[in-house]
Amino acid sequence: MEIKQVEDYQAMSEAGAQLIMETVNSLEKPVLGLATGSTPEGVYKRLIEAHQSEKVSFRHTTSFNLDEYVGMLGSDPNSYRYFMDKKFFDHIDIDKQKTFVPNGKAEDLQRECEQYEQLLMDHHEIDLQLLGIGTNGHIGFNEPGTPFSTKTHIVDLAPSTRKANARFFESEQDVPEQAITMGIATIMKSKQIVLLVSGEKKARALDQLLHGEVSEDFPASILQTHPNVQVIADKAALSKVSV
Numbered sequence: 001m002e003i004k005q006v007e008d009y010q011a012m013s014e015a016g017a018q019l020i021m022e023t024v025n026s027l028e029k030p031v032l033g034l035a036t037g038s039t040p041e042g043v044y045k046r047l048i049e050a051h052q053s054e055k056v057s058f059r060h061t062t063s064f065n066l067d068e069y070v071g072m073l074g075s076d077p078n079s080y081r082y083f084m085d086k087k088f089f090d091h092i093d094i095d096k097q098k099t100f101v102p103n104g105k106a107e108d109l110q111r112e113c114e115q116y117e118q119l120l121m122d123h124h125e126i127d128l129q130l131l132g133i134g135t136n137g138h139i140g141f142n143e144p145g146t147p148f149s150t151k152t153h154i155v156d157l158a159p160s161t162r163k164a165n166a167r168f169f170e171s172e173q174d175v176p177e178q179a180i181t182m183g184i185a186t187i188m189k190s191k192q193i194v195l196l197v198s199g200e201k202k203a204r205a206l207d208q209l210l211h212g213e214v215s216e217d218f219p220a221s222i223l224q225t226h227p228n229v230q231v232i233a234d235k236a237a238l239s240k241v242s243v
């Protein structure tokens with residue numbers, strides 16, 4: 001893993017956007033793996049600005065999002081489809097038909113997982129996967145204890161994850177109990193992974209990622225075994241990293 005230390009959230013967002021632009025500008029048909037949450041929002045803002053000043057076009061880009069809440073329509077403001085549309089896709093020239101987010105409202109959720117995985121494996125290889133990290137080390141919605149071999153699947157969200165994400169909902173009870181997420185094996189197939197880490201509340205998780213052992217108890221630790229990972233972390237996130 002390559003660690004890029006930056007000053008703050010703004011600098012992290014700038015560096016993340018830069019890596020995505022390099023990928024998008026250098027490939028004929030780039031495939032991006034995208035993430036939601038507070039962490040990547042700044043990256044999307046930078047990319048929109050870059051698009052507006054004609055530094056990047058997403059016309060030929062295909063995207064796959066990591067996850068979606070079960071039971072939520074894409075029109076629900078708390079769905080990840082809505083997040084992606086409002087915070088990114090609606091402001092760039094990407095073909096919406098080529099932006100994939102798991103369907104949390106699918107009648108047959110199991111089948112939806114299989115189809116999502118199949119679509120990725122058959123036709124697309126993710127060139128660059130953007131990731132955030134949960135305080136418990138989750139990536140996507142792969143909670144501690146998830147086998148490293150998992151493909152796209154349905155998860156029961158950990159109480160700590162529901163609590164952490166309650167800030168987007170009226171109350172913690174409103175946070176869905178399940179989600180569809182790309183599996184750890186799905187994520188690891190990406191050619192390049194860019195993990196963004198910002199703020200003191202992620203400091204312990206970052207320390208464990210960098211210095212802990214590779215274990216299913218801390219899903220992000222698998223990234224230590226991937227050949228092409230850049231971790232972009234700000235000072236606050238690095239504040240508890242032992243050297």
Ligand SMILES: N[C@@H]1[C@@H](O)[C@H](O)[C@@H](COP(=O)(O)O)O[C@@H]1O
Pocket residue numbers: 035036037038039040066067131132133134139140141161165
């Ligand atoms: N499913 C998402 C993850 O993809 C995200 O990386 C993580 C951290 O979120 P945040 O960036 O808001 O801290 O938790 C969420 O639950």
